[in-house]
Amino acid sequence: MPPEGRREATQAYGTDTASDVVRWAAFCCVLVPVVLVGYGISLAGAMGAALGLAAVTGVCRVLLRQSERGAARPAPVRSCGHRGSRGRTVPGARKGGRRTG
Structure with a gap:
């Protein structure tokens, strides 16, 4: 389920934003x-630019789809109460209070 803002934007426009970007890019691949x-570049040069x-x-497109799939996954739940094998919660943390002298 998409986040609230994303879902509202998708419902308001009726399309997926990544699909719109890919459509415009494909249009530019033809237009350029x-x-x-038209400006005198050779046909071979224009086809090279198109490719x-x-x-x-x-x-x-692949990266946008991958990003969408990653954003759709729920965030992992992290436990804060787990301690390591030595009883430390943070690397370098020490048991007890201040040491004097």
Whole structure:
């Protein structure tokens, strides 16, 4: 279940934010070569740029999906009362109070 703010934003817009980003990136992968050819860059150069943008878009999509899956998982519960084998709660902590002299 997504966090409150995320769920409200998704319901308000009706789409997933990561999907929107990937759609815009795919649109740019098509638009950029067209603009480059329009400005006189060779077709091979424009296709090279398109392939590079498509590769970056694919990697970003994978990372966004992985991030969404990680955010959807519940946070692990940590116990504060457990002590180590020597009875220390913090590395370097000592038993007892101050030592004088």
